Amino acid sequence: MxxxxxxxxxxxxxxxxxxxxxxxxxxxxxxxxxxxxxxxxxxxxxxxxxxxxxxxxxxxxxxxxxxxxxxxxxxxxxxxxxxxxxxxxxxxxxxxxxxxxxxxxxxxxxxxxxxxxxxxxxxxxxxxxxxxxxxxxxxxxxxxxxxxxxxxxxxxxxxxxxxxxxxxxxxIIEIFHRHARSREAKLEVEIARLNYVAPRLRETGGGGDRQRGGIGGKGAGESALELDRRKIRDRIAELKQELASVQREQSTRRALRQGQRRVALVGYTNAGKSSLMRALTGSEVLVADKLFATLDTTVRALHPEVRPRILVSDTVGFIKKLPHDLVASFRSTLDEALEASLLLYVADASDPTFRDQLGVTRSVLSEIGANEVPSRLLLNKVDRLSADERDALRLEFPEATLLSAKTPADVAALRESIIGFFEGSMVEAELLLPYAKQSLIGEIYENARVLSEEYGDDGGRLAVRAHPAALDRLRSLLAR
Structure with a gap:
């Protein structure tokens, strides 16, 4: 408005x-x-x-x-x-x-x-x-x-x-309808909206006249209300086909990122995920003090960049009593969390109901199997709490990280923690890069940290440090 x-x-x-x-x-x-x-x-x-x-x-x-x-x-x-x-x-x-x-x-x-x-x-x-x-x-x-x-x-x-x-x-559906920006989000919301509207259609004052119609018109014995509902069903079918096409493109993009180090920010709506995303990546993502400001998944590289790169995803927020149609529609958006290497559960520690909100987040992610992904709890907005309240949270959640997205020192510590998580899973190996495949050198630097390079008659021998999945992918490329 x-x-x-x-x-x-x-x-x-x-x-x-x-x-x-x-x-x-x-x-x-x-x-x-x-x-x-x-x-x-x-x-x-x-x-x-x-x-x-x-x-x-x-x-x-x-x-x-x-x-x-x-x-x-x-x-x-x-x-x-x-x-x-x-x-x-x-x-x-x-x-x-x-x-x-x-x-x-x-x-x-x-x-x-x-x-x-x-x-x-x-x-x-x-x-x-x-x-x-x-x-x-x-x-x-x-x-x-x-x-x-x-x-x-x-x-x-x-x-x-x-x-x-x-x-x-x-x-909630109306808010989603107004805030959706990407084609995928718009299609997902429109499907949920039509599913919501269909059973709420009413017969107009003209009465439930039933008549035989031609092509595209009313069927035999079909009332105006039934016609409207049939049109909605047909429209939903069209939208689902279009959404499937868009999701195939998204799946291709995700496949290209397969093997890369990926972090997903998940949590209740307005918990501060987008603020953390901006602080960690330096990107100009939308930050607003309102519910569901973010409906589209945004992927950016951790900044300053490290090698290999770490990608950070900002996902749609959750809320209590989220309509089931929206959960189903945004399943592809939530796939970003399912395919991440690390989930960062972001909670607004200044909200007295954040424990229930955290339970809602875990419940929704559990529905898609993302509860098996390694995770860490971030209690955000602690700048709004007193020292005694922060001490009480440390006792209650000893495994959590207390921080404020507005405090550079807290963001820097979180960045080092993320890097440390991935460092712990990396292994050292040697790759043989034939001269005929020198075009892959960029791919190697993109997905591994090169410790040393030596070149002989048969090509280059690179000592690298990388994640096992990334190593397997690089070896398969070199073996072709």
Whole structure:
């Protein structure tokens, strides 16, 4: 969005504290949702929260909280009686037999639960302070729900509030859609977005007319809604074919880097991976204090360069409740981590929830088998901590490296640590370079450290130090 800060649209956060979720975790989840919504371009003016045993099947919240939410958006707080015909027929029949007024029957899938917990959350609709008094007269146009909700729940919330409703998955997918830059990332996000949209399509006011159509039109007995869904399926199939072609090119590039020394920075979104990437490589990668600033894998050489070169990769960040379609779509992006020689887990030590965030990162990487790759833990942003807090972290994580990407001494120490890791796995060997294959001398210097060179009648004898995999590759090239 290109609006100014004063014109930024307003949003309200909605969260349900389920059993097993403590107050700290619930508050952290809502705070993270607030940052996601802010990244999307909205100012959060309030949060509506409720303790419940489960999400209300009708509209996530109970009746009382739903009305509180509607006061912030200008809605009625109830689903209009003229809403689509999706009543619970058994319930309606029971109400008719008993002579009761079935006022809740218009809510899709209403579970009929009493709103018994409405009074439990004393700050359920407290203003966040982001908007201030100047925004008091304005109403929110977006409701962001910190859960994955069904299409019917979203529809009911929209009818009750008069605002656009996005669940957590929808917010994340929209952020990915706006931030994707490379062709591969754009294709991956578009596939996830269409998979998200398809089940949420609605029949338009024209009704579900069914008719026979010609080529490209409706099929026999196919409604307009079914036609739209078929078009989405066809589009997804096209995108997957195009993505497969792009990924083959990426696989070729990765194959060319096979045998090289590679480090991948992995971690939660906004943990400081891109800042470390810039400090380690001297490259002008995007650094921004917002979630999912990086969606495309960037590969640069460690700077100052060493021989053989060490490549550093900055990967997409992770987040709790990441939509499964996005995890699947970005599988090829995560392959960079799977094929690395060393993983550097980056965590924001100044965030009190970083332990949970680290667990999310390890869980996602475990899904693709990257948990077998050698790794080291980096606790970043320690410049924001007190000396006592840093000492406590050293006791809790004795194997971790505490650092700040803004401190040159810390970055230099990390660089030496990375070099030391690869030095430990290198071995010395001798390579015979025939005069007929002098063109390979650059390849040797690129993938090994040349200790000495001697030339005789049959060619050059090079004493080198390199990784075993790189040596095997060089020997196979010389033997051809």
């Amino acid at each position: 290109t609006t100014t800060n004063q014109e930024r649209p307003l949003a309200v956060l909605v969260g349900v504290q389920l059993p097993g979720v403590d107050d700290v975790e619930h508050a952290a989840d809502l705070a993270e949702l607030g940052r996601l919504v802010h990244t999307l371009g909205f100012d959060v003016i309030a949060t509506v929260s409720q303790r419940r045993s489960a999400l209300a099947a009708a509209a996530v919240l109970g009746e009382g909280k739903l009305k509180e939410l509607a006061e912030l958006t200008g809605g009625s707080g109830v689903v209009p009686s003229g809403a689509p015909e999706r009543k619970n027929k058994a319930r309606a029949r029971r109400a008719a037999e008993s002579g009761e007024d079935d006022e809740d029957g218009e809510l899709d899938g209403d579970d009929g639960e009493d709103d018994e917990d409405d009074e439990d959350d004393e700050d359920g609709a407290a203003a966040s302070g982001a908007g201030g008094a100047g925004q008091a007269a304005r109403q929110a146009t977006v409701v962001a729900v910190d859960h994955d909700i069904s299409p019917s729940q979203a529809r009911n919330l929209e009818r009750a509030t008069g605002a656009q409703v996005l669940d957590r998955a929808g917010v």
